[in-house]
Amino acid sequence: MTKAPGSREGKTSGRGQRDLRVRVKTAKGRKLSSKLWLERQLNDPYVVRAKREGYRGRAAYKILELDDKYRFLVPGARVVDLGCAPGGWCQVAVARVNALGEKSGKKIGRVLGLDLQEVDPIAGAEIHQLDFLSDGADDQVKEWLGGPADVVMSDMAASSSGHKNTDHLRIVALVEAAAQLAFDVLEPGGTFVAKVLAGGAETEMQALLKRNFEKVANVKPPASRSDSSEKFVVALGFKGRPDEDAPED
Ligand SMILES: C[S@@+](CC[C@H](N)C(=O)[O-])C[C@H]1O[C@@H](n2cnc3c(N)ncnc32)[C@H](O)[C@@H]1O
Numbered sequence: 001m002t003k004a005p006g007s008r009e010g011k012t013s014g015r016g017q018r019d020l021r022v023r024v025k026t027a028k029g030r031k032l033s034s035k036l037w038l039e040r041q042l043n044d045p046y047v048v049r050a051k052r053e054g055y056r057g058r059a060a061y062k063i064l065e066l067d068d069k070y071r072f073l074v075p076g077a078r079v080v081d082l083g084c085a086p087g088g089w090c091q092v093a094v095a096r097v098n099a100l101g102e103k104s105g106k107k108i109g110r111v112l113g114l115d116l117q118e119v120d121p122i123a124g125a126e127i128h129q130l131d132f133l134s135d136g137a138d139d140q141v142k143e144w145l146g147g148p149a150d151v152v153m154s155d156m157a158a159s160s161s162g163h164k165n166t167d168h169l170r171i172v173a174l175v176e177a178a179a180q181l182a183f184d185v186l187e188p189g190g191t192f193v194a195k196v197l198a199g200g201a202e203t204e205m206q207a208l209l210k211r212n213f214e215k216v217a218n219v220k221p222p223a224s225r226s227d228s229s230e231k232f233v234v235a236l237g238f239k240g241r242p243d244e245d246a247p248e249d
Pocket residue numbers: 056057059060082083084085086087088089090114115116117130131132133134155156157158159174
């Protein structure tokens with residue numbers, strides 16, 4: 001049976017019980033930070049579960065948990081996945097939107113993923129390598145998409161510079177670019193999901209999303225590590241683009 005997410009699998013559990021945590025010896029040449037990272041990976045129930053269930057990474061559980069709550073990955077949905085490497089979110093989306101047509105009688109969806117890095121192919125997903133902050137990236141994605149989308153989701157994260165403010169500005173730029181694409185391609189009623197950092201871009205971005213969507217939720221799914229400042233904004237019910245031909249007030 002699958003253990004519940006967040007179960008205390010493998011942790012020290014009181015007197016008289018064995019400590020089941022995997023410990024990593026500090027080998028010659030291995031830095032303490034690498035040892036701690038490896039130890040965390042080996043003892044993380046989501047990492048163990050991802051391996052067992054065939055997901056490319058523990059990140060898959062974040063979108064599974066968000067979708068279990070808000071139900072935007074429905075059969076037939078057209079999804080854009082920004083920052084998709086190594087591909088966990090795409091795997092979840094392919095199954096839930098029925099991109100392979102495996103659920104008979106259900107609508108067939110589509111998954112378009114992109115990332116700075118190369119991604120091993122995923123059956124049912126169309127994946128491209130692209131820097132989403134480069135000039136013309138937005139138009140390129142629209143061309144690949146060739147029409148509207150129902151979901152734009154972004155797990156994009158720039159690698160840490162070690163400088164808090166710089167990291168913060170980078171993630172703000174990524175979220176803003178993702179939101180801009182969402183405004184351009186979403187069908188009315190569509191959903192925008194994006195990773196943000198707590199304390200980031202908050203006020204302006206939240207206000208912008210609230211103007212353009214029926215509901216905006218800020219969520220930290222259980223699979224998101226408690227020691228990380230990441231959280232997700234889930235904006236539901238896109239109100240649609242303002243009619244460009246409409247006379248201005
Ligand atoms: C946390 S990982 C995504 C994990 C993914 N959701 C999954 O389930 O496998 C963040 C990704 O964002 C990508 N990324 C960061 N900046 C980007 C950019 N400017 N354009 C495209 N991808 C970017 C990184 O290359 C990285 O693969």
